[in-house]
Amino acid sequence: MNQSQNLVYLIALPLFSSALLMLLGRKADKWGHILATSVSAGAFGVGLMEFFAMLGRSEEMRPVTQKLFTWISVGNLQVDASLLLDQLSIAFVLLITGVGTLIHIYSIAYMSHDRDRRRFFAYLNFFIAAMLLLVLGDSYLNLYVGWEGVGLASYLLIGFWNQKPEYATAAKKAFVANRVGDFGLSIAIMIAFANFGNVSFHGIEEKVSGANEAALTAMGLMLLLAAAGKSAQFPLQSWLGDAMAGPTPVSALIHAATMVTAGVYLIARSHFIFDNAPDAQLAVVIIGAITLIFGALIGTAKDDIKKALAASTMSQIGYMILATGFGPAGYAFAIMHLLTHGFFKAGMFLGAGSVMHGMNDEVNMRKYGGLARVMPITAITFGLGYLAIIGVPPFAGFYSKDKIIETAFNAGGTKGILFGCAALLGAVITAFYMTRVMLMTFGGKKRWADDAHPHESPFLMWAPMAVLAIGSVSSGFLLYQGKAIVNWLAPIVDKHHHEHEEFLPATTITLMAISAVVIGVVIAISKYRGELSSEAPSEVSLWTRIARRDLLQDDANEFLFMRPGQRLTNLLVKIDRSVIDGVVRGIGSSAVGSARGLRTLQSGYVRNYALLILIGALLIMLAIWVVTL
Amino acid sequence: MSGSTVIFWLLAPMTVAAALGMLLVKKAVHSAILLAFVMINLAIFYIMQDAAFLGIVQIVVYTGAVMMLFLFILMLVGVDSSDSLVENIKGLRPTAIFTGLALMAVLTSLIARATTGRSVVGLEEANFEGNVQGLARLLFRDYVWAFEVISALLITAALGAMVLAHTEKSPEARLSQRVRSMARFRGASIGTAAGLPGSGVFARHNAVDVPALLPDGKPSDLSISTVLAQRGDVQETKSYALEGLPKIDEEDSK
Amino acid sequence: MNFIYLSAILFVIGAVGVVVRRNAIVVFMCIELMLNAANLAFVTFAHMNGNLEGQVIAFFTMVVAACEVVVGLAIIVTIYRSRRSASVDDASLLSR
Numbered sequence: 001m002n003q004s005q006n007l008v009y010l011i012a013l014p015l016f017s018s019a020l021l022m023l024l025g026r027k028a029d030k031w032g033h034i035l036a037t038s039v040s041a042g043a044f045g046v047g048l049m050e051f052f053a054m055l056g057r058s059e060e061m062r063p064v065t066q067k068l069f070t071w072i073s074v075g076n077l078q079v080d081a082s083l084l085l086d087q088l089s090i091a092f093v094l095l096i097t098g099v100g101t102l103i104h105i106y107s108i109a110y111m112s113h114d115r116d117r118r119r120f121f122a123y124l125n126f127f128i129a130a131m132l133l134l135v136l137g138d139s140y141l142n143l144y145v146g147w148e149g150v151g152l153a154s155y156l157l158i159g160f161w162n163q164k165p166e167y168a169t170a171a172k173k174a175f176v177a178n179r180v181g182d183f184g185l186s187i188a189i190m191i192a193f194a195n196f197g198n199v200s201f202h203g204i205e206e207k208v209s210g211a212n213e214a215a216l217t218a219m220g221l222m223l224l225l226a227a228a229g230k231s232a233q234f235p236l237q238s239w240l241g242d243a244m245a246g247p248t249p250v251s252a253l254i255h256a257a258t259m260v261t262a263g264v265y266l267i268a269r270s271h272f273i274f275d276n277a278p279d280a281q282l283a284v285v286i287i288g289a290i291t292l293i294f295g296a297l298i299g300t301a302k303d304d305i306k307k308a309l310a311a312s313t314m315s316q317i318g319y320m321i322l323a324t325g326f327g328p329a330g331y332a333f334a335i336m337h338l339l340t341h342g343f344f345k346a347g348m349f350l351g352a353g354s355v356m357h358g359m360n361d362e363v364n365m366r367k368y369g370g371l372a373r374v375m376p377i378t379a380i381t382f383g384l385g386y387l388a389i390i391g392v393p394p395f396a397g398f399y400s401k402d403k404i405i406e407t408a409f410n411a412g413g414t415k416g417i418l419f420g421c422a423a424l425l426g427a428v429i430t431a432f433y434m435t436r437v438m439l440m441t442f443g444g445k446k447r448w449a450d451d452a453h454p455h456e457s458p459f460l461m462w463a464p465m466a467v468l469a470i471g472s473v474s475s476g477f478l479l480y481q482g483k484a485i486v487n488w489l490a491p492i493v494d495k496h497h498h499e500h501e502e503f504l505p506a507t508t509i510t511l512m513a514i515s516a517v518v519i520g521v522v523i524a525i526s527k528y529r530g531e532l533s534s535e536a537p538s539e540v541s542l543w544t545r546i547a548r549r550d551l552l553q554d555d556a557n558e559f560l561f562m563r564p565g566q567r568l569t570n571l572l573v574k575i576d577r578s579v580i581d582g583v584v585r586g587i588g589s590s591a592v593g594s595a596r597g598l599r600t601l602q603s604g605y606v607r608n609y610a611l612l613i614l615i616g617a618l619l620i621m622l623a624i625w626v627v628t629l
Numbered sequence: 630m631s632g633s634t635v636i637f638w639l640l641a642p643m644t645v646a647a648a649l650g651m652l653l654v655k656k657a658v659h660s661a662i663l664l665a666f667v668m669i670n671l672a673i674f675y676i677m678q679d680a681a682f683l684g685i686v687q688i689v690v691y692t693g694a695v696m697m698l699f700l701f702i703l704m705l706v707g708v709d710s711s712d713s714l715v716e717n718i719k720g721l722r723p724t725a726i727f728t729g730l731a732l733m734a735v736l737t738s739l740i741a742r743a744t745t746g747r748s749v750v751g752l753e754e755a756n757f758e759g760n761v762q763g764l765a766r767l768l769f770r771d772y773v774w775a776f777e778v779i780s781a782l783l784i785t786a787a788l789g790a791m792v793l794a795h796t797e798k799s800p801e802a803r804l805s806q807r808v809r810s811m812a813r814f815r816g817a818s819i820g821t822a823a824g825l826p827g828s829g830v831f832a833r834h835n836a837v838d839v840p841a842l843l844p845d846g847k848p849s850d851l852s853i854s855t856v857l858a859q860r861g862d863v864q865e866t867k868s869y870a871l872e873g874l875p876k877i878d879e880e881d882s883k
Numbered sequence: 884m885n886f887i888y889l890s891a892i893l894f895v896i897g898a899v900g901v902v903v904r905r906n907a908i909v910v911f912m913c914i915e916l917m918l919n920a921a922n923l924a925f926v927t928f929a930h931m932n933g934n935l936e937g938q939v940i941a942f943f944t945m946v947v948a949a950c951e952v953v954v955g956l957a958i959i960v961t962i963y964r965s966r967r968s969a970s971v972d973d974a975s976l977l978s979r
Contacts, residue, residue, distance in 0.1 A: 607718060691945065763935045
């Protein structure tokens with residue numbers, strides 16, 4: 001394995017900048033954002049450099065490592081703090097630093113009125129550093145450090161405006177849901193150590209063929225739990241909607257492009273586990289399918305533009321997870337969809353931010369309408385992202401989503417048909433609700449209040465949106481050109497170069513996908529073309545009500561976990577007070593009581609004492625009598 | 630039926646009865662007399678069992694010295710003193726009696742267990758040269774150390790009793806006679822110089838505990854000894870007051 | 884041999900008397916009774932075992948009892964002088 005000296009800069013630069021901005025405090029307010037953005041751009045530069053270097057090498061020589069120091073050396077457990085940059089991680093590195101830098105630039109203008117802008121950039125840099133550590137770690141333990149770091153960054157950024165209690169609560173909710181997933185990752189690491197004696201990716205990969213399947217399935221399920229927590233998959237998806245409480249650049253960076261894709265990265269990185277544990281893979285596929293439908297249904301009923309986009313993210317990541325569940329056939333397409341999704345979703349979020357900026361931070365789409373005339377650049381970039389996500393050829397989403405649907409069908413048998421149809425259904429609903437968003441926001445007549453003055457956003461805001469729009473248009477084609485992405489990732493995830501049989505011909509599937517899109521768009525246009533009220537209608541069907549309530553996930557969580565948890569803590573408090581404190585107090589009061597009883601012996605009367613002596617003598621006599629029996 | 634059996638069965642019930650009586654009688658002096666009776670019986674038992682020296686010592690020391698000492702102290706404290714029969718500590722009497730009976734039962738059973746099948750050896754051989762000589766041999770040869778310690782104890786006890794019983798002279802007693810006499814004549818009234826009136830003087834009674842009458846018919850408390858007051862034997866002095874004084878001058882003028 | 888039973892009975896009577904009577908001097912007399920009962924037992928055992936050691940012990944007991952009576956009565960007299968009462972119940976200052 002080649003050694004490189006540069007990998008550490010990827011992490012160290014943003015981390016150092018973040019620390020500097022936090023420590024200098026108000027003194028850095030004037031130039032903090034400039035430093036942060038340049039550091040992020042610098043990291044992107046280093047990433048590009050490594051990428052071109054990697055391109056020039058042969059396949060076997062492409063991965064590079066860098067050992068920083070020996071971290072844990074205890075008995076059998078030897079863990080080094082090392083970084084690994086291979087074909088899989090370089091894709092993520094470029095995505096994180098590239099989209100990250102664009103969002104840094106966007107935030108300079110978006111947060112220009114905020115007093116705490118410097119702190120925001122410090123947190124953003126910290127997030128970049130942690131996410132890079134996550135994808136560059138060469139062992140599960142190193143990944144875990146980054147995993148926790150992005151969880152922390154997410155909490156800090158969601159609750160950035162923590163003057164509002166709801167936002168702080170949303171941050172806590174995100175953290176707690178993440179934590180449940182982190183628990184799964186810890187257990188997986190423990191299983192790995194118990195079975196393989198090693199927690200690094202290469203170390204486990206070497207030993208995995210001899211391991212027993214039960215341990216691999218358990219580890220796979222735990223990794224799936226971790227991915228579900230971080231990527232907002234069923235059943236841990238309830239936090240993503242509330243996470244929109246954070247500033248829109250945060251939603252774009254963390255909850256669209258990068259952090260929520262960490263789960264997909266984890267599963268792809270653990271391909272050697274999942275490929276040898278078919279039951280775990282089935283679970284992955286099921287979770288992915290459930291979530292993609294789930295998210296799509298929620299998205300149809302949301303009037304808050306950010307929450308609709310969040311539901312869309314949930315659904316698209318469901319697609320990625322679904323793809324990873326199909327083994328070596330699907331990993332490359334999951335990553336491809338992840339990259340294209342990064343472009344168009346981030347672009348749409350930035351567009352939403354631009355709309356909100358122009359509409360005085362209004363998020364309710366019922367108060368929008370006809371904004372295309374007033375915000376043309378935003379409308380165009382958002383529109384290109386929209387076309388990409390619903391899968392219109394030749395935009396990016398078409399290639400990646402189509403490939404995923406194809407992989408699903410090619411899995412064969414009932415499984416293939418079932419999940420393939422689920423993916424198609426998801427495509428229909430996606431087309432439906434994204435068209436709804438477009439029509440409600442940019443189309444139709446204006447419904448905004450009289451005091452709103454929508455205007456186009458400044459250059460620093462629409463320039464990144466434009467770059468991302470270019471990505472939405474072209475990335476799909478570029479990535480799939482000559483099966484580029486598949487060949488690029490094959491040495492990592494598909495070493496044995498399986499030949500994948502085709503269940504249905506590829507063109508059939510493509511036609512089915514396109515027709516699904518058309519159906520969805522047509523339904524949406526027919527429903528939302530006309531006059532729309534500026535208030536959400538209350539006379540709606542049961543399904544709409546359920547969808548508005550996030551398909552009752554919050555209620556289920558409350559019922560299954562929160563209330564029993566509260567009852568348990570109440571019970572424990574009661575036990576603590578009555579039993580444990582009761583025992584302690586009981587010891588005290590019994591001591592006092594017995595002392596009070598014994599005190600009556602001290603009557604002061606000599607004759608009582610004499611009687612006691614007599615009784616004592618009697619007892620001694622009795623004892624002698626008993627002993628000499 | 631040997632003589633010792635007869636004496637035993639005659640004296641033993643009396644001893645027990647006397648001991649019980651000592652427990653039950655009200656007056657303390659009666660208890661002392663009964664205890665003396667018990668001790669004499671015990672002396673007889675000692676002599677019966679070839680412990681002649683000890684029997685005589687029991688009479689001389691115990692009955693003679695110790696019980697007399699008891700009687701002297703009783704007289705000091707108050708011959709009439711008696712306990713009321715009402716018990717003021719609740720539950721003491723029944724508990725004590727029950728414990729006593731239980732103790733007696735256990736002791737009896739233990740003694741029975743220990744002495745069945747044992748034969749009496751008798752002291753003829755040990756008393757070969759006489760009881761006193763045998764005792765002396767043991768005392769001054771085998772147990773001489775204990776003997777010396779006991780003598781030290783005796784001396785200590787005598788000293789201790791002297792110290793405890795010693796009274797300091799009261800402050801007035803330390804003054805010399807001359808000083809006291811002068812104080813008397815310089816007292817508040819001439820009455821302190823003349824001395825206290827005797828009891829019963831100018832009165833209709835002659836008893837020590839009847840007060841004298843003053844010239845105006847009132848009884849004088851000074852005429853009764855303070856010892857009687859302390860003993861609580863003094864009478865109500867007011868009952869001896871005269872209603873009216875007899876008119877001596879009128880009778881003479883007639 | 885029956886003397887030992889007699890000794891036990893006298894001892895118990897004396898013990899109960901210590902507890903029951905209130906006059907300090909009578910309490911003392913009961914203690915003397917107990918000591919005498921013990922002496923009787925010793926002398927009987929001496930007679931039973933055929934050596935004079937029981938009598939020696941009884942002798943010592945008598946001496947000790949005499950000393951004890953002397954000192955104890957002196958104490959009672961002192962207490963009587965200061966408190967004017969010979970009842971043991973009145974000496975209850977150590978109560979709560």
